[in-house]
Amino acid sequence: MNALPASLVVMGGSAGSLDALSVILPSLPDDFPLPVLIVVHLPPARESLLAEVLQRKCGLRVREAEDKDELCPGVVLVAPPDYHLLVEADARVSFCSDEPQLYSRPSIDVLFESAAEAFGPGVIGLLLSGANSDGARGLQAIVQRGGTALVQAPVDAHCPTMPRAALERCEQARAVPLSEIAQQLQELAHGR
Amino acid sequence: MPHRTEDLELRLLLEAIFHRYHYDFRGYSLASLKRRVRQALEKFDCQSISQLQDRVLHDAKILPALLGVLTVQVSELFRDPPYFKAIRERVVPHLRTYPSLRVWVAGCSAGEELYSLAILFREEGLEERTIFYATDINPEALRRAQEGVYSLDRLQLFSENHRQSGGRRSLSEYYTAAYGHARFDPSLRARTVFSDHSLVTDEVFAEMQLISCRNVLIYFDRELQNRAIGLFHDSLARRGFLGLGAKESLRFSDHAGAFEEFDRLEKIYLKRGDR
Known part of the structure; x- marks a missing residue:
């Protein structure tokens, strides 16, 4: 496998993941060299404050993704409620309104699988605290295409179901303590 | 490079559907279309996209069901x-x-x-x-x-x-x-x-x-x-x-x-x- 530089970070979580993101994102430098895409399970109310909440906590630019947005280094795009967020091979995002997966729209699996498909070995997938098994299949897809799979260590997670499900399904996934995740992302971003 | 082959097969499938039936999916966003084509592979019990292409070219009867998988939206009355x-x-x-x-x-x-x-x-x-x-x-x-x-x-x-x-x-x-x-x-x-x-x-x-x-x-x-x-x-x-x-x-x-x-x-x- 080529040691290609990483090209994209995708993150997913549900219950308890906002706490984790509030630790990770502020610990990344403002000039973090990769685009970051985030799916957090939310109720399908139309307007979400997630991007604003995260923006207030960190120096990276955070905003809600819009259809066909370009991936930019150091820009964090958050999936809007009630749409799946996908990555296209031309380094843009797209949405779809297909059926929820594991009762979730946006679905972490959908984001992770599309990222694996589009960017193969360049993808770093990170799965955080959550109460169902969404993301496990997606992390597996990332690993199968040569990407890197990280999981918030279940002992650190407010809701360890999601990290555990991923570690069970995807044995190459590495459990990382919450306090070390940002450092790991930095190292991976700057070449492994 | 299995996925490169699959990308090629996908493009060929879209060309086939267009030239045979004049339904043009060639300008659709690929990421979600791929998901739907995979669902179609399952539905029609095909091992590869090429196999699905073969089926749809020679059996017009499966076209409506294929269109269903590729396009159908589930919406709501007064959604939003x-x-x-x-x-x-x-x-x-x-x-x-x-x-x-x-x-x-x-x-x-x-x-x-x-x-x-x-x-x-x-x-x-x-x-x-x-x-x-x-x-x-x-x-x-x-x-x-x-x-x-x-x-x-x-x-x-x-x-x-x-x-x-x-x-x-x-x-x-x-x-x-x-x-x-x-x-x-x-x-x-x-x-x-x-x-x-x-x-x-x-x-x-x-x-x-x-x-x-x-x-x-x-x-x-x-x-x-x-x-x-x-x-x-x-x-x-x-x-x-x-x-x-x-x-x-x-x-x-x-x-x-x-x-x-x-x-x-x-x-x-x-x-x-x-x-």
């Missing part, structure tokens, strides 16, 4: 109630000034958006002067839209949406329930023309005062979005309204300058009168 509230409170007053109205529901799928607008227009007293055009590329979706029958377990959501959209009566006044289904009053579609029409390959067919096209453009790449929005522009009367889905916009379109934002949050645009 604030959109319909904005139509009711902000667009309808303008529409009232016209003696006759044409409304196009582009990509109507199983009819949820059409019935929402038909009910809204009835409640606002505009129904008598309106012709609705409901179009889709999928004949099965059009058939379902013409039936107006939805599973009863969805009606609680639809009723709540309708109420939040500013509905003036109970939604139950517009349907009859039987055998687990709700059948919407056929008179709601008495003024609707259902038609096969493609935003990819077809042209303008009438001059509209309102076009509602929600969660269709997200499936298109930018070039195709541009074409579709151009088609909407050419189909709209001056000062006609265009309503898009909550996460859609005109920002990548060459035609953006020909519209003003009428309701920024609800993605309702107004065609400028000066061009």
